[in-house]
Amino acid sequence: MRVFVTGATGFIGSVIVRELIDAGHQVLGLARSDGAANTLAGLGVEVHRGDLSAPESLAEGARTCDAVIHTAFIHDFSEYQANCETDRRAIEALGSALAGFDRRLIVSSGMVMGSTPGRLGTEEDAPLPSSALPRSASEEAAASVAARGVHTSVVRLPPSVHAREQQGLVTLMIALARAKGVSAYVGDGLNRWPAVHQLDAAHLFRLALEKGSAGARYHGVAEEGVPLREIAQVIGRRLNVPVVSKSPAQAAEHFGWLGPMVGLDCPASSAQTRERLKWHPTQLGLIPNLDRARDLEA
Numbered sequence: 001m002r003v004f005v006t007g008a009t010g011f012i013g014s015v016i017v018r019e020l021i022d023a024g025h026q027v028l029g030l031a032r033s034d035g036a037a038n039t040l041a042g043l044g045v046e047v048h049r050g051d052l053s054a055p056e057s058l059a060e061g062a063r064t065c066d067a068v069i070h071t072a073f074i075h076d077f078s079e080y081q082a083n084c085e086t087d088r089r090a091i092e093a094l095g096s097a098l099a100g101f102d103r104r105l106i107v108s109s110g111m112v113m114g115s116t117p118g119r120l121g122t123e124e125d126a127p128l129p130s131s132a133l134p135r136s137a138s139e140e141a142a143a144s145v146a147a148r149g150v151h152t153s154v155v156r157l158p159p160s161v162h163a164r165e166q167q168g169l170v171t172l173m174i175a176l177a178r179a180k181g182v183s184a185y186v187g188d189g190l191n192r193w194p195a196v197h198q199l200d201a202a203h204l205f206r207l208a209l210e211k212g213s214a215g216a217r218y219h220g221v222a223e224e225g226v227p228l229r230e231i232a233q234v235i236g237r238r239l240n241v242p243v244v245s246k247s248p249a250q251a252a253e254h255f256g257w258l259g260p261m262v263g264l265d266c267p268a269s270s271a272q273t274r275e276r277l278k279w280h281p282t283q284l285g286l287i288p289n290l291d292r293a294r295d296l297e298a
Contacts, residue, residue: 003209004048004065006030006058006090007072009039011166012108012157015202016069017045023206028065030058030072052086055093062097067104069205070094077257084134088141095145095152104151106208107142110135111156111194111219111268120224121194121268123156123217139217151214158194158221158268159261161201162289169193170286172258174235174295183236183243184262186251189229191265196222197283207277218273222281225267230287238296 003020007013008029020027021044029045031037037047048064050057052072062068070091074083091107098105112125112133127136139154146152160168167174177183196204201220208218229243236243251259273279283289290296 001066001209002026002028002064004028004030004061004068006052006068006070007108008045009036010071011163012161012198012201013069013071015198016071016205017043019202019206020209021045028061030061052090055089058090059093059097062094065103067106067209068094068098069106069108069209071108071205073108080257081134084130084137088130088137091138091141091145095141095148095150098150099145099148102151104153104209104212105142105145106205106212107138107152107154108205109138109142109154109156111158111266118265118267121219121266123219123270123272146215153208153212153214153216153218155205155208155218155220156268157201158196159266160193160195160226160286161198161220162195162286163198164289164292165294166198167286167290167293168195169258169261170231170235170290171295173231173262174239174293176255176258177235177239177241180254181241183232183239183241184246184251184254185228185232185243186246186248186259186263189232189245190227191263192225192227192267193231193264194221194224194266194268195226195286196220196281197285197289200281200283204273204277204279207279211277213276216276218277219268219270221268221270221273222283223285224269225265226286228262231290234287234290235296238291238293
């Protein structure tokens, strides 16, 4: 298949590109800058210049391919809601380009969090409305595209998609621990985040492309729930700083916008995903990977 990958030089998109090439697919990669274009060209990937803020540039790339894997997102959390709406428009533009053809669209989204704290989330869980959870704009757009007959599926990713180089939102916890001299968690720290290794996530995207069902939601979850206290303890030990508990009120000051998420208990299952796509994560878990993370080296 010829596959258009947005976010092709990003943390997740870059390994998806390698996964697709190794499986014999042709890749057209979205590049916003000269640097990104040069990186893709060096990998032997055909380059398509475009930008999330220019939806028609995305549609142009999609029209030339058999399928699209959309992982690009603007990670500026000071403009989070606006960036989620940009993602909505990008997905709608990609879908419009694919409508009327037998072509697939795989959309990256986040876990459904906050609806029922502590309950094991599943692929059957509908997204919260974007008015309550802005990131749901991606799934709302995917549903809108699917209603026009486009073969669309969603891959939900957890708060920590990790590798030795990066750990998703845990990377932000590391930066805060360095800056403030303490590694913190909220309350008793027994609340849990699901996690998945970067390479396992990339493999899931390929399986969703090759074998996924229209309208399906897939969970990129290798570990259903890692306690935040365990994460904070590894960070504290590696940085040689104290590990401390923060009350919910203190968390807002210590973690800033990340505070409400650090206190969430949001375990999630991938049982249906594993059964339907025969996906079997094989990489290191979050804690052992965090124990060798480059950004925790002295």
